[in-house]
Each structure stands twice: as C-alpha cells, then as structure tokens.
Amino acid sequence: MNTDNFSRLPDEKRRAVLCAGFACFAKDGYKKTAVSEIAERAGVSKPLLFHYFESKRGMYTCLFEFAIREITERMRAGTEDFFESIAIATDIKMETMRAFPGMDDFMFSLIRSREPEAAELQKRANAAQYKAAADLLFQKVDRSRFKDGIDIDTALSLVSWVSEGYLRADADKERETVLTEINRYMGIVKTALYKEEYL
Amino acid sequence: MNTDNFSRLPDEKRRAVLCAGFACFAKDGYKKTAVSEIAERAGVSKPLLFHYFESKRGMYTCLFEFAIREITERMRAGTEDFFESIAIATDIKMETMRAFPGMDDFMFSLIRSREPEAAELQKRANAAQYKAAADLLFQKVDRSRFKDGIDIDTALSLVSWVSEGYLRADADKERETVLTEINRYMGIVKTALYKEEYL
DNA sequence: AGCGCTATTGACCGAATCGGTCAATAGCGT
DNA sequence: ACGCTATTGACCGATTCGGTCAATAGCGCT
Numbered sequence: 054m055n056t057d058n059f060s061r062l063p064d065e066k067r068r069a070v071l072c073a074g075f076a077c078f079a080k081d082g083y084k085k086t087a088v089s090e091i092a093e094r095a096g097v098s099k100p101l102l103f104h105y106f107e108s109k110r111g112m113y114t115c116l117f118e119f120a121i122r123e124i125t126e127r128m129r130a131g132t133e134d135f136f137e138s139i140a141i142a143t144d145i146k147m148e149t150m151r152a153f154p155g156m157d158d159f160m161f162s163l164i165r166s167r168e169p170e171a172a173e174l175q176k177r178a179n180a181a182q183y184k185a186a187a188d189l190l191f192q193k194v195d196r197s198r199f200k201d202g203i204d205i206d207t208a209l210s211l212v213s214w215v216s217e218g219y220l221r222a223d224a225d226k227e228r229e230t231v232l233t234e235i236n237r238y239m240g241i242v243k244t245a246l247y248k249e250e251y252l
Numbered sequence: 253m254n255t256d257n258f259s260r261l262p263d264e265k266r267r268a269v270l271c272a273g274f275a276c277f278a279k280d281g282y283k284k285t286a287v288s289e290i291a292e293r294a295g296v297s298k299p300l301l302f303h304y305f306e307s308k309r310g311m312y313t314c315l316f317e318f319a320i321r322e323i324t325e326r327m328r329a330g331t332e333d334f335f336e337s338i339a340i341a342t343d344i345k346m347e348t349m350r351a352f353p354g355m356d357d358f359m360f361s362l363i364r365s366r367e368p369e370a371a372e373l374q375k376r377a378n379a380a381q382y383k384a385a386a387d388l389l390f391q392k393v394d395r396s397r398f399k400d401g402i403d404i405d406t407a408l409s410l411v412s413w414v415s416e417g418y419l420r421a422d423a424d425k426e427r428e429t430v431l432t433e434i435n436r437y438m439g440i441v442k443t444a445l446y447k448e449e450y451l
Numbered sequence: 452a453g454c455g456c457t458a459t460t461g462a463c464c465g466a467a468t469c470g471g472t473c474a475a476t477a478g479c480g481t
Numbered sequence: 482a483c484g485c486t487a488t489t490g491a492c493c494g495a496t497t498c499g500g501t502c503a504a505t506a507g508c509g510c511t
Contacts, residue, residue: 085284088499098460103500203440211437214417215410222409238410241402245444287470297489302471 059105059115068153069095070102074116075155079162083113083170110170117163117174120156121181123149131190135198135205136243138190139212143235147228198251208246215242258304258314267352268294269301273315274354278361282312282369309369316362316373319355320380322348330389334397334404335442337389338411342434346427397450407445414441 059067073095077086088109092099106112127145131138150157163171163178187209196205215238220231244252258266272294276285287308291298305311326344330337349356362370362377386408395404414437419430443451 081280081284085280087497089497099499100461100501101459104458109499207437207440210417210421211414211440214421215413218409218413218417222413238406241406241410241444242441243444245440245442286468288468298470299472299490300488303487308470 066095066097070097070105071116071119072153072155074112075120075153075159078113078116079155079158082162082166083109083168088112113170114174116159117178120153120160121177123153123156124160124182125185128186128189131193133193133195135191135194135208135246136212136239138194139216139239140236142186142190143216143232147231151228198247200246200248203246211246212239212242215239265294265296269296269304270315270318271352271354273311274319274352274358277312277315278354278357281361281365282308282367287311312369313373315358316377319352319359320376322352322355323359323381324384327385327388330392332392332394334390334393334407334445335411335438337393338415338438339435341385341389342415342431346430350427397446399445399447402445410445411438411441414438 070091073091077091077094080086088102089099091112092102095102102112106115127149129141129145131141146157160178160182164175164182166175191205191209194205199205199208216235219235219238220226226234269290272290276290276293279285287301288298290311291301294301301311305314326348328340328344330340345356359377359381363374363381365374390404390408393404398404398407415434418434418437419425425433
C-alpha cells in the first residue's frame, strides 16, 4: 500500500526489487523507465510493486532514501595516507556494489540528471554521498606527501577517473580481479602524485 | 524519401538533425528514443525527419554511416612520442565534438550497447573507430620511453580514462580550458609512465 | 477443518505515446 | 503562372504507459 510496506518484503525479494529499480532508473532515467520493466527485471509482477509502493514516483524516492541510508551507514573514516583512504573508498564502493548492484550508478545518474523529478534530490545526494565521503575519508590525509603542484582535489580527480574508467571498461569483473588491477593502476598513479620519499 | 535525400539538407539544419539524433540515441538507446524527441531537439517537425529518412531504423544506421565516415576522415597519424600522439588524438576528438556534439557519445554508446539493433554495427564501429585510431595514432610510438612494467595498453587505458573522466566531469567547458587542463593532467600522468630521461 | 490476513498475479482500464502518413501550405526557381 | 521541393498540423492504428481490481494462493491461528 504505502512506503512502509516495502520494508516487510522478504530480504531476497526486496534486494531484487531494489536492484532492478536502481539499474533501470540509472540506465534510462525516471521518465523512460517503465514500471513493468522493473517488475520483469526483479522477477515479480507489476501489481506487486504497486502493492509495496504507492506509485512510480513513490518508488523512485523510496529507492533514493534507501540508498542514502545505505551509503551513509557504510561510510567510515580514512587514514593519513591518501591511497590508503582511496583503498578504503574503493572497498566501500565494492561492498555496496556487491550488496546492491546498480545503486551506485543510480546515485551517480541522479546527480547528473537534468530531469525535473531529480532536481530536489540532487542536492541531498551530492551532500550525502560525495561531500560526506570526501570529508570523512580524506580529512586525515597528510597533504605534505604530495609533490609540489599537486593538491588533493587534483589527486582525487585523477584517481577517481582512473578507477571509474577501469570499472566502466568491463562491468562483469570478479571482485578479486578488480582489487588487484585497481591496485596496480593506483601504484602507477602514486608515482605521479607522491614525493619519492613516500613511495 | 530515402537516405540519399539527407545529404540535400542545408548545412545548418543537417548539423542540427545529426547532433540531435546522436545525442538522443546515445542517451537513451535505439528503442527508448522517440523520433519526435529528435525532431524537437533539432528544431524541426517529425514529418520532416521522415522526409529525409525512410524510417527510424534508417535514421539510426544513417547516423552511424555518417559518423564512421567522419571519424575515419579526420584520423591522422601520430608521432614517436606517446603523449604527442595523445595530444593529436585529443585534438581530433575535440574537433569532432565541436563539429558534431554527441557523435562521440553515440559511437561509444553503440559499442557498449546490448540492444539487438546495435549488434551488427558494433564490430564495424569498434574496428573503424578504436582499432584504426590506435593503429594509426600509436604505430610510431617509441615504447622504450616507458618505465619498466608499463606497456602501451596500460598507458593508453590510464590516459584515456583520465581524459574521458575530465571531459565527462563537466560537458560545458570551453575548448581552451579543456586543452590547457588536459595538458596539465597529462603532464602529471606522464611522470607516472615515462622514464625520467624523457620527461 | 475453518477463518482471516497478506502476498501475488492475470486481466483489464483509460490515457498517453509510439512510428509513420497525408493532405495542405509555403517558398522558390523558372 | 507553373512545377517542384520543403515543411508541417493533424491524424492513424498500434503499442505501451501508470495504475486498478477481482480472484487466487499461501500461511498462521484456533
């Protein structure tokens, strides 16, 4: 009936519905996502979705609330080493992606979206996900380890582009492969950002 | 009426139609793109599109043919320095993006697409765009300049992720800004990939 | 067994949108 | 005045949309 009903779903089915919604909304945006598509992807019928969510819009915001809650709960502090903090961030992201595939894409697409439906949520998403993440994860970072001319924003941009590019290049990779390969690329990038004494 | 009519369009309107099609198909894929959406974005009426293209499918393949032709025409050879070749590639990409915004996204989305409509085009796109580009641009590259453990594929991945990440971060940047900023990031990456004697 | 409550769905609704057409108009060279 | 092309508002049948409903399936309680 209403939003609260959603939490009563059995775990496995709830996860399926969540992930289906995340994936579809992330892929096609709000308007171009059909409820029946989410239902099919989740392996349930369309009326069932309307039994747990009051409407398509309600489903959208409900997924958002869930994602915000999940992300902030998983967030934890970083260390004084930038790349250790990056590793922590990557690990959090991997955990999240494994638990709820598509959730990260959903939040990302929301921030980028120009759909009016997303406008109100963008600020909260941005604040909750990236600002909070950056603050918590990189607060302790010892910036004196960077080469001259490298500030933390530059470093963060470079590193995130590399890791995102790597993950985007092939979505069907094993967790182990991702971790070792990302480490390899981070090692390369590290030589570009850190003073030699900290390598 | 048929595909050939398309070339008779006045330049400005042709460009508008092309870019609108590129942007829409890239954003939503073949199935979820409405012809009326392309028409609206291009600032023309829907019947006009069906006057120049025989069908929606015809428009899709026509855009593809145009993009392939455009890309291969703009392609030119690189140098023995990897980063000079990268600069050439970036410049080609910038030229293309300025001439036909969305075209690059269109080709990229096509390669990534899992829609059956795209299946036949993917191989040609892949071959025409990336293989040919890599062959021409990086054939002359002197690989001995790389640090030990860095091969050209690794270097190419890193560099392309960084530049794509930068471009993706904000689509509304001036050409000058992009070139200088990309150069800055490439300078940083260069220290990670090149032996010191070649910096 | 019987009752009550929830989970679940096939079938269906009116409304909107889809790809595509057509007849009519506007414009332009001759 | 003619012919030809460019251009579009209005429209078509078909499909898909978000959402509903009545009916069924399943499970806990007595």
